[in-house]
Amino acid sequence: MPYDSFNVLKSTVVPLPTENVDTDQIIPARFLKATEREGFGDNLFRDWRYDVEGNPKKDFVLNDQTYSGKILLAGKNFGSGSSREHAVWALYDYGFRCVVSSFFADIFKNNCLNIGVLPVTITPEFADVLFKAIEENPKTEVEVDLDKQTITLLSTGQSETFDINSYKKENMKNGFDDIDYLLNINKEITAFAESR
Amino acid sequence: MEKKTLFDKIWDAHVVRSVPNGPDVFFIDKHFIHEVTSPVAFLNLEKRGVGVLYPERTIATPDHNVPTVDQDKTIKDKLSRMQVERLRENCKKYNIELHDLGSAHHGIVHVIGPELGVTQPGMTIVCGDSHTSTHGAFGAIAFGIGTSEVEMVLATQCIMQSKAKKMRITVDGQVGKGVTSKDIILYIIAKISAAGATGYFVEYAGSAITSLSMEARMTICNMSIEMGARGGLIAPDETTFNYLKGKQYAPKGEDWDKAVAYWKTLKTDEGAFFDKEYHFDGSDIEPMITYGTNPGMGIKIKGNIPTTEGMEGSNKTTYLKSLDYMGFAPGEPIKGKKVDYVFVGSCTNGRIEDIRSVANFVKGKKKADNITAWIVPGSREVEKMAHEEGLVKILEEAGFELRQPGCSACLAMNEDKIPSGKYAVSTSNRNFEGRQGPGARTMLASPITVAAVAVTGEITDPREVF
Numbered sequence: 308m309p310y311d312s313f314n315v316l317k318s319t320v321v322p323l324p325t326e327n328v329d330t331d332q333i334i335p336a337r338f339l340k341a342t343e344r345e346g347f348g349d350n351l352f353r354d355w356r357y358d359v360e361g362n363p364k365k366d367f368v369l370n371d372q373t374y375s376g377k378i379l380l381a382g383k384n385f386g387s388g389s390s391r392e393h394a395v396w397a398l399y400d401y402g403f404r405c406v407v408s409s410f411f412a413d414i415f416k417n418n419c420l421n422i423g424v425l426p427v428t429i430t431p432e433f434a435d436v437l438f439k440a441i442e443e444n445p446k447t448e449v450e451v452d453l454d455k456q457t458i459t460l461l462s463t464g465q466s467e468t469f470d471i472n473s474y475k476k477e478n479m480k481n482g483f484d485d486i487d488y489l490l491n492i493n494k495e496i497t498a499f500a501e502s503r
Numbered sequence: 504m505e506k507k508t509l510f511d512k513i514w515d516a517h518v519v520r521s522v523p524n525g526p527d528v529f530f531i532d533k534h535f536i537h538e539v540t541s542p543v544a545f546l547n548l549e550k551r552g553v554g555v556l557y558p559e560r561t562i563a564t565p566d567h568n569v570p571t572v573d574q575d576k577t578i579k580d581k582l583s584r585m586q587v588e589r590l591r592e593n594c595k596k597y598n599i600e601l602h603d604l605g606s607a608h609h610g611i612v613h614v615i616g617p618e619l620g621v622t623q624p625g626m627t628i629v630c631g632d633s634h635t636s637t638h639g640a641f642g643a644i645a646f647g648i649g650t651s652e653v654e655m656v657l658a659t660q661c662i663m664q665s666k667a668k669k670m671r672i673t674v675d676g677q678v679g680k681g682v683t684s685k686d687i688i689l690y691i692i693a694k695i696s697a698a699g700a701t702g703y704f705v706e707y708a709g710s711a712i713t714s715l716s717m718e719a720r721m722t723i724c725n726m727s728i729e730m731g732a733r734g735g736l737i738a739p740d741e742t743t744f745n746y747l748k749g750k751q752y753a754p755k756g757e758d759w760d761k762a763v764a765y766w767k768t769l770k771t772d773e774g775a776f777f778d779k780e781y782h783f784d785g786s787d788i789e790p791m792i793t794y795g796t797n798p799g800m801g802i803k804i805k806g807n808i809p810t811t812e813g814m815e816g817s818n819k820t821t822y823l824k825s826l827d828y829m830g831f832a833p834g835e836p837i838k839g840k841k842v843d844y845v846f847v848g849s850c851t852n853g854r855i856e857d858i859r860s861v862a863n864f865v866k867g868k869k870k871a872d873n874i875t876a877w878i879v880p881g882s883r884e885v886e887k888m889a890h891e892e893g894l895v896k897i898l899e900e901a902g903f904e905l906r907q908p909g910c911s912a913c914l915a916m917n918e919d920k921i922p923s924g925k926y927a928v929s930t931s932n933r934n935f936e937g938r939q940g941p942g943a944r945t946m947l948a949s950p951i952t953v954a955a956v957a958v959t960g961e962i963t964d965p966r967e968v969f
Contacts, residue, residue, distance in 0.1 A: 326821040327697055327797050331935040336914040340568060340582035342542040342589045354937050359923070382817050384698040387731060387797070388935060389914075390633040391540065392649035413701055413733055414633060417664065418649035472665070474525025484651060489659040490553065492520070492528065496659055499519045499530055500557065 310423030312482035316405055317450045317461070319376035322441045323368055328381060329388035330415060334397045336389075347393055348400030369401075373445045380437055380449075381408040386415025395419050405451050407458065409434045420475050421484060427451060427458050427469045436465060453479055506772040508669050509738050510704050513644045513769070517627045519661060526663040532626040534561040534656045535612045536599070538586040539568060539916070540631030544654035545593045553658045555597040560660060562621060563594050564602040566611045567632075568916040571879055571906035574604045583917065597657075610882020610908045613637040613850035617721065618884050620750025624739035624766040629656060634850045634932065636727040639736035640720035641743055642769045644704070646734035667733045668702050668778040671771075673709035676785035681966040683860070684719035685852060685930065685949035687711065688726045689791035689801045695781065697799030701731030703779065706771060711785035712737060717746040718856035725851045726932050729798035738770040790964055793934045793947040794837050796825040800934070802837060804952065804964040810834045828936055829944050830924075840962045842946075844927035845876045845953045846939070847903075849913035852930035853881030855888045857950040861903075862894040864954035864969050870902035871960025877919065878903045879911040903957070915940045928956045 338350040355367050363370040379398065385408040386394065395418045398406065404424060409431040411419075419426040429437075440447045440460055448461045453476060459466040471479075478484065489496070507515070519528040541563070548554070555561065568583040578584035587604070594601040602608045608615050613634055616622040624642035629635060633647035652662045672691060692699075705727050712723065720737050727735030744763055747753045754762040789803045802808065808826070810833045811819055826833060831840075847853070847861050858880060870876045878898055880886040886908055889895050895905055912919040913931035915938070921927045923942025930953050934945040946962070955965035 324817040324820070325824065326817055329797065329933075329935045331914075331933070331938050335937055335941070336567075336916045339539050339916065340580075340586055342585055343546060344543045354941055359941060382821065384701070384731070387697060387701075388633065388728075388933060390631060390647035390649055392631075392651060395649070410698060410701070412698070412731055413667075414647055414649065414728075418651065421649060421651035472525050474522045485663040486551070486651070486655050486658060488522075488663065489528065489655055489661055493556075493659065496519055496528070496530070496661055497556075500660060503530075 309484060310482050313404065313423060313425055313453050313479045315450065315452045316377060317448055318378045319374070319446060320378045320380045320437070320441050320449050321368055321374045321376055322380045322438055324382045324438055326382040327384045327387055330386055330391050330394035331388055333386070333394035334391065339391060339393050344396055346400070347397035348402070351397040351401045377403055378405045378407060378449055378451065379403045380434070380441065381406055383408060383410040383431065385411055387412040390414045390418070392418045392422065395422055395424050399424050407437070420479070423479065423482060425451065425453060425479060429458060429467050429469060433465070433467045436460065506775040508771045508775045508777065509642060509706055509736060509769055510644065510669055511775070513625055513627065514666055522663070526665045528661050529664055530627065530661050531629050531656050532560065533621055533628045535616055535628070535630035535635070536561055536563045536653065537567055537612050537630070537632065538565040538590040540650050541593065541653055542586060542589045544650050544657060547654050548657060555599065555657045557660050558598045561599045561657065562602070562616070563590060563599050564609055564612050564615055565590055565604060567910045567914065569604060569909040570917050571909050571911050571919055574907045580917070607883055610884065611850045611853060611910055613725065614853060614881030614885065617641065617717070618750070618882060620747055620753035623747065623753070623762070624743060624769050629662065633728040634725050636732070636734040637721050637725040637850055639724040639727065639734050640717060642736055642739035642766070644734060644736065647728065667704040669776070670700055670703040670705045670732070670779045670781070671777045672705055672707050672781045672783070674707070674711040674783045674785050675709040676711055678711055678785040678788050681790055681951060682788050683949040683951055684715050684722045686788055686791045688723045689793065689798070689947060690788045691783065692726065692730045692799050693791065693801035694783065695730055697729060697797040698731040700727070703732050705732045705735040707735055707737050713740065716856060717742060718854045721854065722851055726798065729932060739766045790949065790952050790966065792837060792928070792952060792962065794829060794831055796828055796934055796936050798932065798934060798947060800825065801947070804838055804962060807834055807836050808832070838962050838964065841926065842874060842928050842956050842961055843925040844921050845874055845957045846879070846912045846927055846929040846931065847877070847950055847953055848879030848881065848911050849931035850881065850910070851932040852950050853879060853885065855885045857930065858885065858889050858894055859892070861950045861954045862897045864951055864965070865901040865903070865958060866897050868901055868958050870957045873960045874957050876903040876957045877906060877912060879906045880908050882908050912939050914938060915943070921945070928953050928962070
């Protein structure tokens with residue numbers, strides 16, 4: 308469904324350096340039993356965030372008030388495993404609009420682009436720079452400019468460009484999803500289907 | 504003429520159009536849906552006022568959250584019941600074929616598709632489930648999609664994706680006694696890592712692959728996603744055709760001959776380009792087991808858990824966090840570790856061949872006292888065959904508890920949960936933290952290894968028991 312358009316995002320950053328974070332961690336399977344897309348943010352990282360009694364675990368970053376923001380800076384191979392789009396719904400619902408990592412799992416990345424969470428792939432070196440800067444000063448801001456395809460550490464001006472194809476970029480800038488495009492070429496699709 | 508891979512041939516034949524500097528509009532032949540990842544897609548269709556374009560190209564079954572006992576009764580869990588009822592309503596409303604609980608072909612979506620002969624070579628197949636890669640065993644392009652894409656397929660029979668890069672993994676030679684296709688894929692994933700094939704579509708080749716049955720090939724393709732691949736596929740051959748012949752939805756008569764003639768063209772041309780190639784020797788593969796919290800963390804059962812030598816930074820922190828979750832220490836042997844549960848089932852190893860091999864190995868033996876042993880057939884058809892072949896009796900005599908079909912303890916969305924802190928050796932596909940229940944500790948292995956563990960009560964190399 309249509310989502311908020313994405314242009315320039317300037318925000319503090321929540322760091323999660325753990326590697327290979329799979330979508331079962333982002334949202335455990337037992338919280339997928341909804342028939343509507345709402346409230347998934349409450350269970351984002353459920354088992355890392357809360358103990359079995361439902362008390363917040365102090366050492367998890369989302370429970371640490373030092374850190375906040377609309378950008379999640381994650382360790383490499385983020386979003387592996389299950390194709391559950393619910394993982395991205397949970398991130399979006401919690402308030403994240405951008406996930407930054409040196410490496411994303413494929414299906415997760417696609418799901419992000421389909422619902423308006425921008426996945427930004429940076430080099431491992433720049434990821435280290437960002438993790439360090441945030442550790443030193445949690446109020447450090449990062450700017451993600453979709454049009455210019457840049458991500459910048461505002462305190463030092465260090466910056467990298469990131470890849471996104473121009474079709475997806477225009478979609479994100481306008482809050483469009485693929486289905487609008489597909490419905491518009493309906494005749495071409497049915498002709499293709501009938502020729503098979 | 505341009506030399507093409509099998510993947511190229513199928514992909515290129517399904518591109519409706521290519522968006523300049525963007526993805527391909529990709530046509531989907533068959534779409535499987537289940538109760539968990541489809542309801543929001545249907546809801547959004549309604550909001551848009553759009554219908555289902557080709558309902559005959561979609562097939563539904565409830566599998567993820569369903570109970571594995573008392574399936575003839577109302578589902579106790581309210582949220583699960585609502586999802587299953589929503590699936591029924593949506594299928595009725597849009598005229599989609601549903602294999603409901605209790606019906607002759609109910610089961611895990613990736614088990615019933617092949618069983619019904621819906622899955623065929625050359626097709627494009629998607630489902631809101633990452634293990635859709637299973638169907639690649641028939642020489643199809645099959646992969647998991649998100650719910651937004653489920654909605655796209657329902658509305659337009661297409662999704663928009665860029666073509667993946669191409670990888671070929673060749674396993675030549677013969678594997679030894681006690682080594683199954685599960686060990687082959689766990690070995691491959693351990694070699695190239697849980698992210699080693701991200702961005703790629705994998706073709707499996709070589710004599711150790713082509714000598715496998717369809718069931719065993721499905722196990723291999725099923726776990727392609729566990730190394731990050733979009734999917735995996737194997738060129739169709741006589742084994743494939745023999746499996747499909749006579750299946751309910753397989754072509755019949757003249758259509759069959761035509762289909763086989765086409766299917767025979769579905770192979771990678773000599774000299775076609777792959778972005779990446781790996782070669783492994785089948786004789787190097789031994790029974791495998793995982794010790795950590797992603798499927799790339801696998802070792803030979805006879806081996807030791809790796810030390811932290813050469814690791815640093817977040818790599819080391821992540822590794823130690825994983826071992827801490829499992830209650831293991833770097834460098835120690837895995838053999839002999841006590842186990843609490845064994846689980847045989849899932850879209851990876853819940854097929855009749857898997858049940859047969861477990862029954863064959865535990866025949867006349869008893870499970871160890873410390874073990875709770877669950878066996879969950881992948882489908883009603885598998886369950887029926889297991890009864891008819893006398894396997895159920897053998898398994899029950901050995902102390903296994905046979906349950907009804909579903910995804911069950913693979914992802915523990917229903918009541919089949921491994922308790923916190925307990926160890927399970929499982930034929931499923933993921934050993935992620937909490938995958939089989941909050942705090943559960945999962946070790947992935949083959950059905951034969953699981954049978955050996957059930958009997959001894961500890962991590963065991965099956966070659967030393969049977």
